[in-house]
Amino acid sequence: MTHAVSLTDVRRTFGTVTALDGLTWSAPLGRVTAVLGPNGAGKTTAVECAVGLTRPDSGTVRVLGTDPATAGADHRARVGVMLQSGGLPNGTKPMRLLDHLARLYADPADVPATARRLGIDTFAGTTVRRLSGGQKQRLALAAALLGQPEVLFLDEPAAGLDPHGRLDVWDLISELRSGGVSVVVTTHSFEEADRLADHLVIMSAGRTVAEGPVAAVKQGRSLEDVYFELTRTGRP
Incomplete structure (x- = not known):
């Protein structure tokens, strides 16, 4: 297995809206893949298919070689997810929430260490709503890191x-990435993609209108120029 994530000819519609129209791309193992595209390009829907939150109408989705739509708890524990709408419970406090979530995993990350790494200890006494x-x-x-995932999906982190x-x-x-985690980041930030990514997908x-290693996609041009050219025409 050379890819942590693969989507092949994936189609997904919502009523009369076509969110994914034969989408195909992959994310290499142990690398950071940045997925870029304008609003409405289908980036979030693609991630939702990859983590099993929605089923494609057709096509194939595999994460660590498994169909996420039918995967069991063992597979889900290997995948971390941070979506744009986090669905955090407003009435609780950060450390209480993280402690609760950590109990759902057989081998969770160290909660205090994770909180310190992200500066959560500085607002640990504040309720989520505030x-x-x-x-x-x-x-x-x-929360996405607590299961020590092998694959991590980050939607506009x-x-x-x-x-x-x-x-x-x-x-x-x-x-x-240095620790071997495969990371898929959806982003609107060219700086973020340029700084982090090993592999690029432009939707x-x-x-998919472009995919490949960063240098191959850019071909000596700025990522911004390549992005606007491809997304304006909508063709590879």
Whole structure:
């Protein structure tokens, strides 16, 4: 197995809206894959299919060689997920939530260490409803890390973070890759993709318009120029 994640000819519609239109891309094992695309390109739907939150209408999705839609608890424990809407319970406090979630795993990460790494200890006494957007992002990321995943899906992980927070998250993602974790990051940030990614996927209108190692996709040009050219035409 050379790919942590693979989507092949995946189609998904919601009523009259086609979210994924024959989408095909893969994420190499032990690397950071950045998925870029304009709003409505289907990035979040692709991640939801990859983590088993929604089933494609057709096509094949595999994560660590397994169909996530039918996977059992053992597989799900190997996959960490941070979505844009974290669904964090408003009435609890960060450490209580992380302690609770850690009990769901057979071999969880060290909760206090994870909290310190993401600066959660500085607002541990504040209820979730009173946290800032950036603080909620940090908490959602900590929750995704508790199972010590082999594959980690991060949907806009640096959204709402201040510059120091972005650097902290980027450093953490680099550390995870060094530890052998396969990371899939959806992002609107060219800087984030350029800084972190080994592998790039550019989506437009539910399709892949470019994929490959960073240098191969850019071909000596700026990522921004390549992105706008491809997403404006909607063709590879």
